[in-house]
Amino acid sequence: MINLNQELAFVFDASRCNGCKACSIACKDKHDLPVGVLWRKVLECAAGDWTRNPDGTFAQTVRAYYVSVACNHCENAACIAACPTGAMQRVEHGIVAIDPDRCIGCGNCQWNCPYSAPRLDKTRKHMTKCDLCRDFLAAGKEPACVAACPSRALHVAPRKEAIATLGRANAAPLPASSLTDPNMALIAHRDSVPVRESAAVLANREEF
Amino acid sequence: MTYEYPLVLFTVFGQLAAGVALLICLTNLREHPKAELRAWRAALLLGLVAFAAAAFHLHSLSPAVFSLNGVGSSWLSREILAGVLFGGLMALRLFGLVPARANWLVGLAGLGFVLAMSQVYGQNSAAPLWSTWGSPISFLATMLLLGGAAVLVLAPEARENPRLVVSLSAAVAGGLFALVLPAFWLGGMRASLDPVLLGVFSSAAICMTLTQTACYAAGGILMAWGVQRKGAVLPVGFLLLLAGAVVGRMLFYAANIRLGV
Numbered sequence: 001m002i003n004l005n006q007e008l009a010f011v012f013d014a015s016r017c018n019g020c021k022a023c024s025i026a027c028k029d030k031h032d033l034p035v036g037v038l039w040r041k042v043l044e045c046a047a048g049d050w051t052r053n054p055d056g057t058f059a060q061t062v063r064a065y066y067v068s069v070a071c072n073h074c075e076n077a078a079c080i081a082a083c084p085t086g087a088m089q090r091v092e093h094g095i096v097a098i099d100p101d102r103c104i105g106c107g108n109c110q111w112n113c114p115y116s117a118p119r120l121d122k123t124r125k126h127m128t129k130c131d132l133c134r135d136f137l138a139a140g141k142e143p144a145c146v147a148a149c150p151s152r153a154l155h156v157a158p159r160k161e162a163i164a165t166l167g168r169a170n171a172a173p174l175p176a177s178s179l180t181d182p183n184m185a186l187i188a189h190r191d192s193v194p195v196r197e198s199a200a201v202l203a204n205r206e207e208f
Numbered sequence: 209m210t211y212e213y214p215l216v217l218f219t220v221f222g223q224l225a226a227g228v229a230l231l232i233c234l235t236n237l238r239e240h241p242k243a244e245l246r247a248w249r250a251a252l253l254l255g256l257v258a259f260a261a262a263a264f265h266l267h268s269l270s271p272a273v274f275s276l277n278g279v280g281s282s283w284l285s286r287e288i289l290a291g292v293l294f295g296g297l298m299a300l301r302l303f304g305l306v307p308a309r310a311n312w313l314v315g316l317a318g319l320g321f322v323l324a325m326s327q328v329y330g331q332n333s334a335a336p337l338w339s340t341w342g343s344p345i346s347f348l349a350t351m352l353l354l355g356g357a358a359v360l361v362l363a364p365e366a367r368e369n370p371r372l373v374v375s376l377s378a379a380v381a382g383g384l385f386a387l388v389l390p391a392f393w394l395g396g397m398r399a400s401l402d403p404v405l406l407g408v409f410s411s412a413a414i415c416m417t418l419t420q421t422a423c424y425a426a427g428g429i430l431m432a433w434g435v436q437r438k439g440a441v442l443p444v445g446f447l448l449l450l451a452g453a454v455v456g457r458m459l460f461y462a463a464n465i466r467l468g469v
Contacts, residue, residue: 041469043469078334081281082278084275084288085272085285102274104274105268106265106284107265114334120267125267179468
């Protein structure tokens with residue numbers, strides 16, 4: 001049972017994730033998202049190369065890992081600051097949520113979010129994004145993505161403890177955490193590469 | 209790459225309207241009341257075109273009544289506020305409710321509108337190619353280029369010194385500064401951006417900047433010819449400059465290559 005009397009953060013353990021994308025599909029199913037709209041993405045990271053040794057043999061440093069990411073309900077949320085109508089708001093548990101009755105669908109929140117979390121839903125005619133399954137939380141349940149993870153790689157946890165213990169997610173392929181102070185703690189994969197190599201390691205950009 | 213056509217039209221026509229307003233003020237066009245009236249009518253019409261284009265970018269118009277709620281933090285909200293003020297002042301001036309001696313106020317409102325517009329992109333830290341000084345410089349330059357050229361077309365009776373010098377100087381300076389934008393992108397490219405997207409964008413940037421430069425050069429030559437000979441090529445030259453500005457702005461929107469995912 002999640003303690004609802006505090007702000008929450010996602011905690012993602014990259015060493016446990018096998019890239020099955022159950023979290024992404026569970027989210028899409030729960031929120032009935034149309035084709036082309038994903039609130040949770042599973043980023044595939046690939047890095048390394050093959051090199052030829054002087055004796056003619058080959059050595060390789062090829063490695064891969066996954067990072068599951070949705071809206072991180074950032075401490076310094078660029079989307080809230082950029083929204084002209086006040087549709088993007090911080091609500092209970094530190095959740096950043098969209099008021100659909102106030103959203104004009106200008107897309108400025110998506111342009112300013114380094115995680116590209118807000119997505120335009122053309123059928124609903126407004127921006128949409130992860131709201132940490134507010135209805136599930138109110139009913140004392142875990143968000144759909146967390147409940148669906150077979151490897152137990154994804155959790156929600158009290159924000160202060162999670163961030164104090166693990167720090168904010170700051171590894172490739174994510175942007176530097178200093179941009180928005182994301183409320184996502186990351187247990188990095190052993191092969192994680194630094195943020196400065198973020199663009200080079202993302203192998204499945206075309207999925208988004 | 210996406211070009212955001214409604215926003216291309218909104219920004220170019222908005223800057224054109226602001227440029228006309230500023231040049232009416234700088235050239236002291238009130239000494240030619242008929243030309244001034246013609247210029248204000250054109251500026252207001254261009255502003256309305258920009259407003260209509262912006263509406264096409266939105267997906268839900270009814271909540272637009274809340275657009276000023278974010279004025280404390282959102283540059284988009286400030287841009288809308290500045291646009292409303294500028295448009296309102298233009299309308300008041302056109303209908304004679306603001307005296308001609310207050311033309312400078314309308315010109316300043318237009319300048320503020322373009323500056324606020326540029327900050328929507330200049331303050332976006334997730335888009336390194338936008339968050340450079342190139343964004344405000346290119347927006348202001350486009351305003352001067354198109355404003356200077358438009359006043360030359362709209363006010364033939366005011367093509368005498370020193371008005372001619374002011375309009376031509378604004379247009380030439382604006383044209384030159386508008387073309388320096390890609391230089392600012394070189395700094396932004398040091399950020400961790402997708403190399404494939406950057407490669408595609410760089411190729412497009414070369415082609416489109418050359419096209420923009422060719423339009424400006426041809427438009428500038430035709431306008432210089434038209435000013436000297438008072439020929440009908442002046443509007444053609446202006447349209448070429450406008451086409452160059454549109455191509456340049458399409459490239460600007462294609463530069464929306466963001467950090468992260």
